[in-house]
Structure formats: structure tokens, C-alpha cells
Amino acid sequence: MKKIVVFASGSGSNAENIIKHFKETKIAKVVSVFTNNPNAKVIERAKNHQIPVEIFSKNELLERNVLQKIQEINPDLIVLAGFLLKFPENIIELYPNKIINIHPALLPNYGGKGMYGIHIHRAIVNNKEKETGISIHYVNEHYDEGAIIFQANVALTDQDTPETVAEKIHELEQKHFPEIIQRLLSE
Incomplete structure (x- = not known):
């Protein structure tokens, strides 16, 4: 079975959606969730699904600590799902085309730090x-400059607010992110 590691910094709704999707498909499994935020709701969500959680500091990410833990797991795919820190180059170099991110806009627009x-x-x-x-x-x-794998769009109206845009984006993320991860793992 393929192994997925998820990095998240916040609520973890996308992480939980991925966990649930792969519990049903049995093609792959989220084997660990990594977070830089000791107060992130993703911790509770992962633990509710018996997924181990690694909490680390920014320094631990930049040093070898996080890399060593990733290497011990040896994941098939690293998924950034609402992870807000810049991912370290030493990890990117060791896992070329094995680290993906979801961005809530149509890149290259509205990307970057x-x-x-x-x-x-x-x-x-x-x-x-x-x-x-x-x-x-x-x-x-x-930030947000890697090769695009997939995009989905949604129409906006003059009545949309940042909050209604967030809801529309969340629907797209929930629908498409697990599907694209599954496709990448099947290739």
C-alpha cells in the first residue's frame, strides 16, 4: 500500500478529507500528519483517525529532524494541505515530483509569500x-511556482465576499484534491 504524509498548519479539513478518502479506497494510506502549529485542529482530526502526528518547530523543519522522520517513513507522496511554511530545499531535492501543494487560487495569479x-x-x-x-x-x-498538475475554477459574482469565495474554494478542494492524489499515486 502506498504511503502518504500530510503537512498542515491549521484546521486540517483537507487533511481529514484525504485521510477518509484513502481509508475507503485502500489504494494508499495517510501514515502521518506533520504540523508546525501545536494548537492546530489538524492534530485532533488526525488522532480521531488514529493517524500519528509529528509536531515540530520551524527550526526543526530547517534542520535535519523533520527530514529524518520523513526518511524513516519513506512516503510515496508528501502532501501539503494548508501548510504555511516554506518547504525546505533539502527535502524537495530528495523527493523530486513527490511533494504537492494545493493553492486556493488559479496560479500563477495570487501566489507567493x-x-x-x-x-x-x-x-x-x-x-x-x-x-x-x-x-x-x-x-x-x-512559493507556488512548481509545475501545475491540475486546476479547477468557479465563477464569482459581484455579491461574493471573501467568506463566500472561501466556501466555493473549499468545495473545490474537497472534491478534487483526493482524486488528484489518487491519480498521481496510480501513475
């Missing part, structure tokens, strides 16, 4: 965009 969550949705509404969406991409050494 500081562009996450409600900040993106607010910018999209302020710029009166007619559509937005999600991008699933490989992780490289730059």
Missing part, C-alpha cells in the same frame, strides 16, 4: 475577479 487563505480571497474580491479556483502543483524552492 503571504498569499494564503482569506488574504487571497480578499484580494480576489477587491480586484473584482469573475472567477477563481484551486491549483494543485508540485513544490519547488519558490
